[in-house]
Amino acid sequence: MDRLTQLQDAIDKMALLFVSSLDHLTKIAPLVPLDPNVPVVSTDSAQELALDISRQAKELEALIDNLPGISQTPEAQIHDLENLAQQNADATVEYEMAVQEAKELLQDVTFALRRIAEDQSIRS
Amino acid sequence: MEDPNAQQQGAAFPAPPYYFQRYTQPNLALLEKAKSDPTNPDLITALDALPFPIFALEPPPPIKRGICWMFGRPWPVQDTLATLAEQGIEQLYPKGDIDRVKELKKLNHSAIFNFLDLVHVLSTSPGEFATKVDHIRVIFINMHHILNEYRPHQARETLRLMMNDQLDRKRKETAAVRKTCADLRKQLAGLRALEQDRLVTPAGATTSDNNQDVDMAPATPVAASTSATATDAGGNGTAIGGSTSATNKNAEAMSRMMQLCDTIE
Numbered sequence: 001m002d003r004l005t006q007l008q009d010a011i012d013k014m015a016l017l018f019v020s021s022l023d024h025l026t027k028i029a030p031l032v033p034l035d036p037n038v039p040v041v042s043t044d045s046a047q048e049l050a051l052d053i054s055r056q057a058k059e060l061e062a063l064i065d066n067l068p069g070i071s072q073t074p075e076a077q078i079h080d081l082e083n084l085a086q087q088n089a090d091a092t093v094e095y096e097m098a099v100q101e102a103k104e105l106l107q108d109v110t111f112a113l114r115r116i117a118e119d120q121s122i123r124s
Numbered sequence: 125m126e127d128p129n130a131q132q133q134g135a136a137f138p139a140p141p142y143y144f145q146r147y148t149q150p151n152l153a154l155l156e157k158a159k160s161d162p163t164n165p166d167l168i169t170a171l172d173a174l175p176f177p178i179f180a181l182e183p184p185p186p187i188k189r190g191i192c193w194m195f196g197r198p199w200p201v202q203d204t205l206a207t208l209a210e211q212g213i214e215q216l217y218p219k220g221d222i223d224r225v226k227e228l229k230k231l232n233h234s235a236i237f238n239f240l241d242l243v244h245v246l247s248t249s250p251g252e253f254a255t256k257v258d259h260i261r262v263i264f265i266n267m268h269h270i271l272n273e274y275r276p277h278q279a280r281e282t283l284r285l286m287m288n289d290q291l292d293r294k295r296k297e298t299a300a301v302r303k304t305c306a307d308l309r310k311q312l313a314g315l316r317a318l319e320q321d322r323l324v325t326p327a328g329a330t331t332s333d334n335n336q337d338v339d340m341a342p343a344t345p346v347a348a349s350t351s352a353t354a355t356d357a358g359g360n361g362t363a364i365g366g367s368t369s370a371t372n373k374n375a376e377a378m379s380r381m382m383q384l385c386d387t388i389e
Contacts, residue, residue: 004274011267018239018260022246057236064228070277077280084287091294098301105305112312113382 007063014056021049146176155181216266224270231270235263 024045033040072080151174157167158178171178191198207215216234217227242256 002278004271004278008268008271011264011271014235015260015264018242022243053236053239057232060232061229064225064232067225067228067274068278068281070224070274074277074280077277077284080284081280081287084284084291088287088291088294091291091298095294095298095301098298098305102301102305105308108312109308112315116315 003063003066003068007060007067010056010060010063014053014060017049017053017056021053024049143176143180146181151178151181154178211265213265213269214262216263217270224274228267228270231263231267235260235267238263 028045030042030045031040154167154170154174155178157164158171161167187201189201191200193199216231238256238260242253242260245252245256
């Protein structure tokens with residue numbers, strides 16, 4: 001998949017992580033001990049969520065680094081494209097000439113084959 | 125007699141638009157007259173009798189400016205990317221030529237910091253979250269906008285690569301066709317030499333029904349060239365001139381030439 005789309009998806013994933021981490025924390029809030037004698041087992045979801053977000057940020061940075069730079073101006077690109085279009089047209093003309101030659105040769109060859117077949121049938 | 129409305133409700137396809145009934149022969153004649161001579165008074169009275177403007181019979185001209193509606197959504201006729209200012213969003217990165225990579229990284233970091241701020245606000249005074257959420261939104265929109273500006277460039281690059289590809293393929297095909305032609309020609313030349321040899325050596329003087337130009341050189345040089353072509357055709361290198369060996373070489377050459385014919389086709 002091309003890099004621009006990957007980047008766009010990564011940005012969207014980051015936003016999703018923001019939202020889902022806040023959501024998770026509000027819905028499944030870590031427990032607070034009411035009584036100092038009663039120990040409470042609290043899952044450390046905050047740490048995991050923070051880890052996810054920072055990992056996504058690192059991925060984003062890596063993807064940004066891999067972005068192809070804009071090396072040519074649009075005018076230079078259009079010029080290249082016109083050049084290529086011209087070359088393509090020329091190559092097509094040459095290809096069609098070669099095909100034409102091949103067809104003529106094919107006719108010669110079929111004629112020769114027929115003669116050979118006739119000779120052989122006469123002989124045998 | 126079925127009610128046409130009921131028929132429409134049960135029909136598989138929607139009915140054609142109602143103005144198909146306008147295309148009658150008299151109306152079309154009126155249209156021709158209106159196009160050629162618009163100021164004729166008879167014409168104008170006739171046109172006023174119609175319940176619709178006469179040029180509604182022509183297809184509508186294509187839309188050149190502004191916005192057109194398609195499938196319920198507005199589409200701009202000139203499909204350009206709207207700048208951020210036009211969309212009403214503040215542009216956080218500097219205008220003009222910028223280093224996209226650096227700006228994107230800065231935006232990335234500020235997104236994280238703003239999220240941190242958001243969490244902080246939510247823990248201290250939760251009612252004031254709206255400004256921070258808006259900041260984060262603006263940052264993300266800016267990032268996406270920078271990427272959208274890449275797209276036309278990417279499209280042109282892809283086009284260039286595809287055209288290069290096509291060019292290469294065409295050139296290769298041309299070369300392959302030419303090579304096959306050259307091979308066939310060599311085979312044909314070999315066979316013709318063979319034929320000359322065959323017609324000259326056994327019968328001595330019979331050259332009548334040969335439609336190829338037979339060189340009436342003495343037999344020995346012809347036999348020598350035949351042996352050369354025999355080794356070329358990969359047949360038995362020992363046989364020189366005998367008619368059965370010529371038949372064998374013919375059969376081999378025939379099969380090879382048929383293979384080459386198939387590649388041409």
